[in-house]
Amino acid sequence: MRAAPTILHLDMDAFFAAAEQAAKPSLRGKPVIVGGLGPRGVVATASYEARRFGVHSAMPMAQARRLAPNAAYLVPRFAFYRSISEQVMRLLGELSPLVEPLSLDEAFVDLEAAGTARDATSARAAGERLRADIRAVTGLTGSVGLAGSKMLAKIASEQAKPDGLVLIEPGTERALLGPLSVRILPGVGPATGEHLRRGGITTCAELVEAGEDELVRLVGKAHGTGLYRMALGHDDRPVVAERDTKSVSVEDTFDVDLHDRVRIRVEVERLADRCVQRLRASGHSGRTIVLKVRRYDFSTLTRSETLRGPTDDPAVVREAAARLLEAVDTTGGVRLLGVGVSGLADYTQEDLFAQAASARAADADAGAGQSQEDGAPGREGAGEAAGDGPAEGGPAAAEASVRQWPAGQDVRHVRYGAGWVQGSGVGRVTVRFEVPQGAPGRVRTFRVDDPDLVPAQPLPLVDQPSSPVDGAEGGASGGRESSSP
DNA sequence: TCTGGGGTCCTTAGCCGG
DNA sequence: TCTGCCGGCTAAGGACCC
Numbered sequence: 001m002r003a004a005p006t007i008l009h010l011d012m013d014a015f016f017a018a019a020e021q022a023a024k025p026s027l028r029g030k031p032v033i034v035g036g037l038g039p040r041g042v043v044a045t046a047s048y049e050a051r052r053f054g055v056h057s058a059m060p061m062a063q064a065r066r067l068a069p070n071a072a073y074l075v076p077r078f079a080f081y082r083s084i085s086e087q088v089m090r091l092l093g094e095l096s097p098l099v100e101p102l103s104l105d106e107a108f109v110d111l112e113a114a115g116t117a118r119d120a121t122s123a124r125a126a127g128e129r130l131r132a133d134i135r136a137v138t139g140l141t142g143s144v145g146l147a148g149s150k151m152l153a154k155i156a157s158e159q160a161k162p163d164g165l166v167l168i169e170p171g172t173e174r175a176l177l178g179p180l181s182v183r184i185l186p187g188v189g190p191a192t193g194e195h196l197r198r199g200g201i202t203t204c205a206e207l208v209e210a211g212e213d214e215l216v217r218l219v220g221k222a223h224g225t226g227l228y229r230m231a232l233g234h235d236d237r238p239v240v241a242e243r244d245t246k247s248v249s250v251e252d253t254f255d256v257d258l259h260d261r262v263r264i265r266v267e268v269e270r271l272a273d274r275c276v277q278r279l280r281a282s283g284h285s286g287r288t289i290v291l292k293v294r295r296y297d298f299s300t301l302t303r304s305e306t307l308r309g310p311t312d313d314p315a316v317v318r319e320a321a322a323r324l325l326e327a328v329d330t331t332g333g334v335r336l337l338g339v340g341v342s343g344l345a346d347y348t349q350e351d352l353f354a355q356a357a358s359a360r361a362a363d364a365d366a367g368a369g370q371s372q373e374d375g376a377p378g379r380e381g382a383g384e385a386a387g388d389g390p391a392e393g394g395p396a397a398a399e400a401s402v403r404q405w406p407a408g409q410d411v412r413h414v415r416y417g418a419g420w421v422q423g424s425g426v427g428r429v430t431v432r433f434e435v436p437q438g439a440p441g442r443v444r445t446f447r448v449d450d451p452d453l454v455p456a457q458p459l460p461l462v463d464q465p466s467s468p469v470d471g472a473e474g475g476a477s478g479g480r481e482s483s484s485p
Numbered sequence: 486t487c488t489g490g491g492g493t494c495c496t497t498a499g500c501c502g503g
Numbered sequence: 504t505c506t507g508c509c510g511g512c513t514a515a516g517g518a519c520c521c
Contacts, residue, residue: 035489042489044521057521062486103521187494189519222495223518246493253489288513298488304514336489493520500513 002148005123005167006112007239009145009153010092010130013162015105017047019081020074020408022139022461024420026432026440031055031071033064037407038255040335044076048162072422074408078104080458084138091133095126100239108150110239120146120167127165139436139461148173149235151186158184173233178205185230192219207231244346245282249290250275251338257296259333268325271339272318284344285312291324292338300336303327310345317341403448405429410459414452416444418459424448436461 012018016034021027031050035043041061053068065073085104092099092107096114101107117123127144134142145156147168155177160166168176177184182204183193196202199218201210208231216224229235250271258264268291279286290304303324311317321339405411405424411431412418419433422443429448434441436459446453 038489039486040489042487044489058488060487061489063488066486106521187519191518220496243493247491249491251490300516302515306513338490340491491521493518495518496516498514501511503509 002112003170004112004117004119005146005148005153005170006110006117007147007150007153008095008109008111008123008127008130009147009150009157010088010107010109010134010142011145011154011157011161012088012105012134012140012142014045014047014051015140016045016076016081017050018140019084019461020072020077021047023080023410023436023458024432025434025436025438027072028440031068032074033061033068033071034074034076034408035061035064037061037073037075040253040255075406077408077458081105083458084140084461087137088134088142091130091137095130098239098241100241100243108153108239113239120169124165124167127167131163131165137462149233150237150239151230151235152233154186155180155184174208177231177233178203178208180204182207182227182231185227187223187226187230192223195219204231245284245344247290247340247342247344248275248279248282248284248286249292249338249340250278251292251336251340253294253336254334257333257335258337259330261330264330264334264337265322265325267337268321268339269318271337272321273314275339275341276312276314276317279341279344280312284341284346285310286341286345287311287343288341289317289320289324290338290340290342291321291328292336292340293325293328293330293334294336295330296333296335298335301328306343310343405448410456412454412456413444413446418456429453435459437463 017032020032020034021030029049030047031053032047033043033050033055034045035041039062043055043057043059043061043064045057046055046059046064050064050068050071053071055064055068055071061073064071081104088105089099089101089107092109096109096111096116098110098113099107100109111117111123111126117126123146127146131142131144134140141163143157143160143162144165145153145158145160145168146165147153147156148170152168152173156166156168180203181193182188182196182202185204185207188196195218196207199210199214201207201218207215207227210218212225212228215228218224219227252267252271254267258267287310288304288306290302292300292302294300305320305324307316307320317339405421407421407423409421410418411421413431413433416431416433418435419431419441422430422432424430427448428445429450430443430445431453432441432443
């Protein structure tokens with residue numbers, strides 16, 4: 001615990017939903033829900049308007065639709081959010097060289113490391129200035145927590161939400177934590193919370209009262225000692241700028257459970273290839289291959305195999321994953337498959353083996369060229385159509401060439417200009433024509449194959465000299481969705 | 486109509502070598 | 504030579520986080 005509240009936690013308010021509202025004037029002040037729109041999707045972010053209906057993140061989308069049937073439902077556009085996040089992180093970087101991003105919308109900043117703030121007054125000033133800068137640059141609001149430790153700074157930003165700033169004065173921590181639920185502490189989720197509740201502990205004060213030994217008995221050594229310290233307000237974890245990646249993984253939940261063993265095997269190999277792509281992109285190779293299978297009843301099992309040395313060879317990973325699959329009983333069906341690599345080495349193999357492997361991989365990719373991208377779950381259109389058929393493979397393939405218009409996608413029409421997809425179905429796509437700085441716009445409907453309608457890049461949320469949002473998912477990738485197979 | 490995707494860390498158990 | 508202990512590694516699962 002340091003003497004001054006110089007650790008800052010920033011949390012953007014309802015980030016994904018707020019970004020969509022900023023981009024789409026007609027959605028401002030309305031309930032907006034961003035998440036997977038397939039039959040097994042969950043809510044990623046709900047706007048504050050949607051939260052009033054009881055919708056919250058991680059809730060099954062079907063439940064959200066029951067609670068807020070009139071909300072706008074949108075597919076997440078990560079490239080767009082990432083471009084905004086980069087602007088925010090840049091502002092944090094100006095505040096201090098020591099910034100620890102936790103996700104696209106959250107970060108810790110060590111103000112002391114920069115000499116930006118030495119006491120409560122200067123820390124508060126830095127926090128308020130940051131909030132104003134974020135609003136000016138992105139048009140969005142963020143909440144700031146300031147305290148002498150990470151844990152308390154995060155609790156402070158939580159209390160500051162939405163669009164506020166809370167500073168916890170050193171010396172007031174224990175009194176502040178005492179009456180709060182144990183669930184506010186990092187690392188206390190539903191399971192640990194229930195464990196503690198059964199032991200008669202629901203507040204931080206009761207945690208302290210119970211004592212370290214009792215907590216270790218209840219929840220284990222590492223957890224127990226950590227919990228006791230946290231409840232006392234002790235947390236000396238430093239702000240860490242760079243974190244080494246420990247594992248890389250890819251997983252898919254299918255709209256319909258998979259039963260066919262051959263199809264399951266094909267999916268595992270596809271996942272293995274995607275995983276290796278990510279592995280290579282991050283400049284790593286890895287030794288341990290992990291297969292994850294979630295069965296029809298939601299029970300999850302993992303099987304892993306450690307190789308003699310690290311690899312980034314797609315054929316090696318594919319074969320290992322297939323071997324692991326052999327040992328798994330899939331009767332009854334599987335809803336999710338995943339492939340991961342851990343035990344990462346900080347290099348890629350650049351020897352002859354690796355080169356031979358990449359040549360093989362290129363051949364394999366060319367062979368799989370006509371593969372159905374439609375297999376990707378959580379997609380609109382083809383995915384929905386697959387729901388009523390015998391599902392596995394069938395009708396979706398025929399629709400692969402039809403253009404898809406995910407809800408929320410930015411588009412441009414030759415005659416009407418910039419807009420976004422409000423919805424699509426039965427061969428039609430509905431577009432609302434409006435831009436971030438403008439007034440709510442008009443809605444028009446087109447045929448899904450209308451040649452005058454094309455996917456477009458997100459527009460900047462705030463008027464700036466530089467035109468399109470940098471780093472955003474561009475026309476290249478948008479075009480791929482609609483034109484090529 | 487249940488429950489995403491990408492991670493991290495911890496615990497337990499078995500095995501192996503010293 | 505046998506036994507016990509310990510550390511390190513591997514495998515599997517669980518909890519948690521955003």
